Amino acid sequence: MKSFKKLALTAMMTGVLAFTAACGAQGTESSKDQAGAEAKQLQGEIKIDGSSTVFPIMEAVVEEYGMTQPGVKVSVSSSGTGGGFEAFIAGETELSNASRPIKDEEKAALEEEGIDYTEIQLAFDGLSVVVNKDNDWVDHLTIDELKKIWVEDGTVKKWSDIRPEWPEEEIKLYSPGTDSGTFDYFDEVILDGQPIVEKATLSEDDNTLVQGVQGGKYSIGYFGYAYYAENKDTLKIVPIDGGNGPVEPTNETIESGEYAPLSRPLFTYVKNSAIKDQEEVYDFMKFLLENAATLSEDVGYVQLPEEEYTKQLETLETLK
Template identity: 65%
Template sequence: MKNWKYFLMTTMVGSALVLGACGNDTSSEPKEETETAGDTQDEAVLEGQVAGDGSSTVAPITEALVEEYAGVQNKVKVSVGVSGTGGGFEKFIAGETDFSNASRPIKDEEKTKLEEAGIDYTEFQIANDGLSVVVNKDNDWVEDLTVEDLKKMWIEDGTAKKWSDINPEWPAEEIVFYSPGTDSGTYDYFDEVILDEADLVKSATLSEDDNVLVQGVQGDKNAIAFFGYAYYLANQDTLKVVKINGVEPTNETIESGDYSPLSRPLFVYAKNSALKENPAFYDFMKYTLENAGEMAEAVGYVSLPQEDYDKGLADLEALK
């Protein structure tokens, strides 16, 4: 298997993934079997197309899985857009995709729309994440923030927020905010656990592409942002992560739940009819569940206990 953590830390994750295997691999030497291939390598060669969309937070895991799967089933094309959790669900509801990546649980209104559209689905949790608050590397005053500090900073109250408003010993400089867009599951999660559904500061720059947020913080000493843990790890040489309530996000604190309240689950929602009717999609989802834990760890997230992946595989098998 490729060293995906090294790959992620030396290249930016793109804003869209269109990864498949068609043609180029046929002229190269066959890949050696690896333990990550699971049972898929012993199955018949498949052909077909699989389409997904959704969370940019889940994207690094999906990118790694799709690239590795291309070496196993090189006639299956898997294309995955990154339009945010909410945007991904919109396409899922419209019947445009086979699966939808999500960095939050599906909302009741999305469930209702899927039911109205006649789309049955299955939820698969594939990893855990610690939503990371980051500042510029040259920021030498912020080390730790409380949840109350975050509320004071990020909730719109009609004032121009300055660092000195949070701590009078900090600079009297305006804070520059970067946030995931409103279609992002990361935004929704932050809205739920930090903002309590109050308005986000109006001065914030919003983007569904986490790389835009990374670059914004890299370029401004007074900037602050929040996004998935893997994006921080990929850029930790140029960003500074902030402790929340005295706890830094790490694999250990995310897995234990000590990094609270910003630890969260990551999901893939799969269309049941596509799993039953498209062998290529079923095979890709099987590969995903067999390898998601290792891929999650490789790109900077936290794997689930093996029994959770086993349950997901059992749920998948029941749909075959």
């Protein structure tokens, strides 16, 4: 299976990627699927929005799915987890990607609209803290030091404020925007609900954050592990000491939970009515769960245990 790393992570996150019929497949025509069996050719449209962190996984899935079902148009946007849920609640999408679990207020809004949904876990991510490649002073950061860097306290933050031996230079900060599930997660485990530094540059586009850290020696930022993995030659990862010594995010430390507290699951949410009433949505979800493990790894995330995908496939069958 081809790698999607370069394609997935250099695409503009705010754009809409639509994969449409290339072969003019019609109605009930059949073609060979990946297993060699005859596959009914479907028609339809599926709209997906949400997390920019989950975007690379979904983009790779949509690309592969388009090879087996070219008559199904699947569009993927990345307005952030919060923005995705807004569209989901408004009835504008069938799937909503999220880098955090759905909030109580979002659940209540969906209930008010009469929308039943199912949570699907896709992979694991290790939220990655990075600095400029020329930064030769940071060897690791503790949770308390992260808080000191990122929480607004009315002062201009300098590296020497974190450790006296570090440069007396202002820290340039790059963070996902407040509609991002990654921001929500960082807010929960690092900021602890306190305001983020006012001078921080916030963006829903993770590539903007990557470029910001790449462009300044005194910069620091954070985003999903896949974006670090794609740019590791031009960024420096920061091991995080969550209380048991510094740990660098890797596939192994993320999956084991050793990279704490910044390891987290990634999700998509699907409308139950779409699975039941739209054959193409059921078919896409089945394809997603059958291929999420491989494609998540392809774009730089960490797959779930195989039994988790199997369990979710069994749940999918009950929703038909």
